[in-house]
Amino acid sequence: MVSVRAVGDTDRPRLAPHVRLEFDPARGRHLLLSPEAVTVLNATGAAILGLCDGRRTVAGIVAELRGRYQVVIDGEVREFLARLVAARRLEIGDGDG
Template identity: 40%
Template sequence: MTPRFAAGVRLHHDVARGRWVVMAPERMFVPDETALEVLRMVDGARDLDAIIDALAEKFDAPREVIAGDVRALLDDLVVRGALVT
């Protein structure tokens, strides 16, 4: 599984509000800091395992814990139409 943003969806830094947002047609998501770390790695090139491995290493956390959290987040954003796999 290689997640990527759906057509018309992008991660964008809203300078006026000083925060990152996921811009989608006619809607916007405001990710928390944890979600933002994951979304910054969604580039259409890294597969799910590469994202999980990178985050587990970056935060020195158990891979199983990171994997569960990342999968839940990505699955939610797929259901919302923000990501495709």
């Protein structure tokens, strides 16, 4: 079982170097591509990952999403990010760098 690290407000998520976020016109969906897996994302997942640039904090990502959507459950955003960190598809930097 993989341990899931909690994601904090000042963490700065970014895609791992071996992972890409791409739009697949044939499916009309965003894909998260890594050497071991292809994940078809829904619009919300793609929006979250599109904000994971290593500069924005988790709190900033949640705030940006709140500006786009009527309902944003920050616990669900954090859980989504934490699962991707555990799967090594996202890396987390802290607020110091």
